[in-house]
Amino acid sequence: MEYKFSDRVQTLKPSAIREIFKYAADPSVVSLSAGNPSPDAFPAKEIAEISAKVLAENPISVLQYSVTEGYAPLRQHLMEYMKQKHNTGTDNDDILITTGAQQIMDLSSKALVNEGDVVICEAPSFIGSLNTFRSYNAKLVGVTVEPDGMSTAELEQKLKENPNAKLIYTIPNFQNPSGVTMSLEKRERVYELAKQYGVLIIEDNPYGDLRYSGEYLPNIKTFDTDGIVIYAGSFSKVISPGMRVAYTIAPKPIFQKLVVCKQGNDVHTNIWSQYVCDEFITKYDFDAHLEKLRQIYTKKAQFCMDLLDKYCAPAITYNKIDGGLFIWCDLPKDVDMPQFCKTAVLNKVCVVPGNAFLTDENDECHSFRINFSTPTDEQLEKGIKILGKLANA
C-alpha cells in the first residue's frame, strides 16, 4: 500500500527536540535539552493523598465520562483564582479545561485558522506550538524577539503585510526558548496592534508562576476589554505534566467553538486528574507550593548562570533570566552552531540547536537552548564545563 497522507502533514516532521532526545537517552550523555520539571518539584505525597481520598469518596464520578468543558468546581476555582491573583478573566470570558496547553494551540488552530492563514509567532518560539500551527497548514511568520520581548515595530509591519493573519502567538513570561520577558510597554503595544488589525492573541503562560527576580508584570489578558485574547495556563510546570491538565480563559464565543472542537478531539480531559488538581489548589497551600518551586528553581537558575560565567565566557554569551526553565546561549557569529551542537553530543552533552525554534529552520542561527530544571547540579556543572571548553577551544 502506498499511503497518501493529507497535505497538512506531508512536510510535518517529528520535533527536532525529540530527535535529540535519542542521544539524550544515552545515560553517559548529560542532557541539557529537556524541559521537564525538576524531580524535587512534584507534590507526589499530596497527589497520592488526594487521589486516595477522591477515589474513596467519589469513585464513579472520578472514573466515569465527564463533560467536555471540564470539572465544574475546578473551572470555578481557577476562574476565581486567576481573577483574584492575576486580574485575568472577565464576565465575557469562560474557562475550558484542556489536555495540556498543547491542546489549546490545537483547538484554537482548528477553530480559527484556515489553511494558508498566517499565524504570527515570536522567532524563536516554542517548537511544539509551531508544529501544531503547521499541522493545520498555517503559514508561520516570525517576529524577532528582543531583550524586552518581540519587536513591536516588526509586528506592525508583519500585520500590515499579512491581511490574512489570524493569530499572534506569544509567551510573554520567560519565553521558551529565549528566556526573555516582555516589557509592560510591549504587552500594551501588542494588544493595541492586535486590536487595530483585528487579530486574536494567544497568550501562552506556562512559566508565569516561576519568577525568580524582577517585577511582576500583568498578563496581556488583563487588558482584554475587546475580547481578543485567548489565555493559556497550565499545571504542567507547577503540579505535574504527566497529568496533562491545562486551561484556557477565552472570550465566550471562542470558548464555545473550542468546546465543540474538543468534543471531537478527546471528549474531555482525564477527570481523575482534574479532581486532583482541584483539591490541590483549594485544600492545600498552593501558594506555599509555588514559593517552594521558586526557591528550587531560583537556586538552580543562578547556579546555571554562574557556571556559564565561569566556564563559557567569553565565547558563549547569554541573556540573564528572571524566571522559567531555559537559558538561551549565543555563539560567536563565525561559529557553525549546528556543528557545535553535534560536537557537543559527541562530547557527551546535549543541547537544542536554536534553529529548531525558528519559523523557518533554515534561517541562520548562532544560538542554542539549555535547560537547568531537569539535570542535577553535578550534571549541569559537567555539561556546561564541556560546552565552555568546546566553545573556547
Place this chain on the structure above:
Amino acid sequence: MEYKFSDRVQTLKPSAIREIFKYAADPSVVSLSAGNPSPDAFPAKEIAEISAKVLAENPISVLQYSVTEGYAPLRQHLMEYMKQKHNTGTDNDDILITTGAQQIMDLSSKALVNEGDVVICEAPSFIGSLNTFRSYNAKLVGVTVEPDGMSTAELEQKLKENPNAKLIYTIPNFQNPSGVTMSLEKRERVYELAKQYGVLIIEDNPYGDLRYSGEYLPNIKTFDTDGIVIYAGSFSKVISPGMRVAYTIAPKPIFQKLVVCKQGNDVHTNIWSQYVCDEFITKYDFDAHLEKLRQIYTKKAQFCMDLLDKYCAPAITYNKIDGGLFIWCDLPKDVDMPQFCKTAVLNKVCVVPGNAFLTDENDECHSFRINFSTPTDEQLEKGIKILGKLANA
C-alpha cells in the same frame, strides 16, 4: 469583536446528544440517552490499589512528561494481548496510546483527510466520530446499515462514485447506535473492497469485549495483510472512560504520522492512567473482569429487551442485540420521530432521535436509540413503560 471562525467549524454544532443531556440533567427525567458504563462496572477498588502502588513506587515517572507513543510496557502488553487473544496486529503494525478513541478519529483525519475528501460511514453511525470527520471538512457519505452490517453493494457503489474517498469508518461489533454486528462475510467483503479501491479502513471496536450472545467474529484487522486497517481499541467501556486511555494498532507508516500529529495535539496521554491500565491488565485477572462485565450487561440487555416486548410492542420494534450498550428502536413510518422524542422528554423520558446519527441530519428517520447500561432497572422500566404508552396511544 466580530469573530471569524475557520471554514471547518462554521457549521459544526454541539452534538445533538449533548443538547439532549440538558434535559437528561433534570433528575425527574429518566435518561435512556447516555452511553456511560454502569456504575457497577468500574474496578474502583483495584484502581485505587494500583494507583497508590505506582505513586509510591514510581512517583516521578507517573507524574513527569512521558513519550508521545505511550507507556512502553502498556504498548507491549497490549500488542501481545491483542495478538494472542484476537489475532490482531502484525509485525508491520505498531501501537499508539491515545486520549480516548475519539483522538484516533481526530489524528487519522488530520493525517489522512484533505478538506473535501470523502469519509464513508455507516448510516447511522457514532455521532462523535462523524463530528470529528466534519471538523476536518471531510465530506461524509453514508452506507445503509443492514441487520448483518453495512450494505456492501452500496459500499461498492459509493467507492465507485467517490474517487476521493480516503477512509471507511466502521464499528463492526454491536454498532453504536444500531446495535448491529457485521457478519464474517461482510467483514471480508469490506476489506476486499477497501483494498480494491485503495481506501483505508478505521475499525472502531469499543464494545468488542461486551458480547452477550452469538458467535465470536474476527476483527477486520485480522485480514490486514495489506496494511490498510487502523484498529481502534479502548479501555473506556471495560476499565474507565474518565481516564481517557485508548489505543490504535496501525500500519507503521500511518502510526508514525499519527505520532507526529499527537505530539502537536496533547504531547502524550495521561501517563498515570496508562500505568494503572497496564497494571490492571497484567497483574489482575482482566479476563475475569471482562466476564463480570458481560454478566452485568447480559442481564441488563435482556431486561431491557423484555421491557420493550412487554410495553412497546407492537408500535415500537427493535433489532435484538448480541452485545454493546445500545438498542435501536423503530417507530411506524407514519410517526413523526423527532416529535415523538420531544413528547417523550415532556413525559420525563429522554432518548436520542436517530437522525442525530446520520451523515445528513435532515434525512428521513423513524428510529431512536436507547441505552440500558447507565439507568437502574427501575429507571429502565419506568422509561420504557412511558415510551410504550406514547407509541401505542
